[in-house]
């Protein structure tokens with residue numbers, strides 16, 4: 001898909017911006033703290049109606065204002081020309097697609113894919129398993145409504161079971177939640193097994209391009225416990241009750257799974273060099289984009305937040321050659337991108353205001 005225009009009102013530090021995009025490469029140029037990432041955050045919000053960097057939507061509303069709005073006109077492989085309107089208020093969000101109110105957000109999620117490349121992504125390799133699980137969940141849930149439902153059911157029921165464990169609930173009460181947890185856990189393990197196997201091929205291919213075939217990189221699914229059936233999970237949960245009561249928390253299950261990342265057969269977190277780690281996170285994002293495209297037929301818009309300038313010239317060139325040449329790219333930076341990255345429509349960003357093409361010849 002391609003974004004043709006983006007209008008923001010009271011989004012973060014942006015009072016009002018109406019941007020028209022003509023080509024497929026837009027660059028947002030400005031000093032630190034001016035609103036570049038805010039703009040990408042708004043574009044990314046269209047995918048799953050959540051921010052890629054904030055858990056609470058309230059922080060997206062400009063200080064002192066009642067609500068924020070995003071309006072986007074885009075070309076879409078399946079839907080044709082589409083207009084999306086999102087209103088974000090402290091009480092919740094509202095959504096319209098072509099003037100029609102979308103009540104069931106599950107019907108919407110995944111239709112308008114974007115993939116964010118951010119300097120924070122190094123945490124995917126260096127940080128805790130939580131970040132890698134979130135990457136996997138967002139990737140799989142965006143293309144698979146059944147995965148999203150299993151994840152929601154599972155997460156909710158585990159939270160309820162944990163609350164019970166904390167207040168010393170009865171065996172019967174625990175058992176009631178386990179009836180929901182068990183089938184969802186079996187479903188998640190199966191879908192994660194299949195999903196990671198498919199994504200592993202994409203990651204290996206993307207890494208080989210970004211790192212110039214220097215060494216192989218792999219991702220692997222390491223379930224905390226690989227029960228294949230709901231009956232198996234029921235038994236495991238029942239057996240674990242005494243220990244879980246002691247720790248006041250559900251100790252085993254897919255909420256403790258790991259997505260193992262390795263370079264040349266060794267754990268990337270401990271053994272990969274900084275350059276290899278950077279290549280690996282780029283490969284994870286490229287794989288995510290390829291997966292979205294393959295599964296849905298819709299080409300995701302790529303949102304590159306200050307990453308092009310961070311890469312050394314050789315890696316940048318290789319990364320760029322690995323990017324889908326037909327995809328729209330919205331990128332930010334404090335200086336213009338190198339000439340080998342093609343022709344950009346440049347917007348200067350200052351204090352939440354956007355000026356078109358100011359940077360192009362400057």
Ligand SMILES: Nc1ncnc2c1ncn2[C@@H]1O[C@H](COP(=O)(O)OP(=O)(O)OP(=O)(O)O)[C@@H](O)[C@H]1O
Pocket residue numbers: 011012013014030031032033034035036037038039059060061062063306332
């Ligand atoms: N809800 C809000 N209301 C008003 N201003 C906000 C809000 N949230 C963030 N800001 C402001 O937005 C600015 C940050 O913008 P942004 O994160 O887009 O920076 P950036 O241009 O990407 O800079 P960098 O290059 O440092 O990443 C800060 O000045 C911050 O105070």
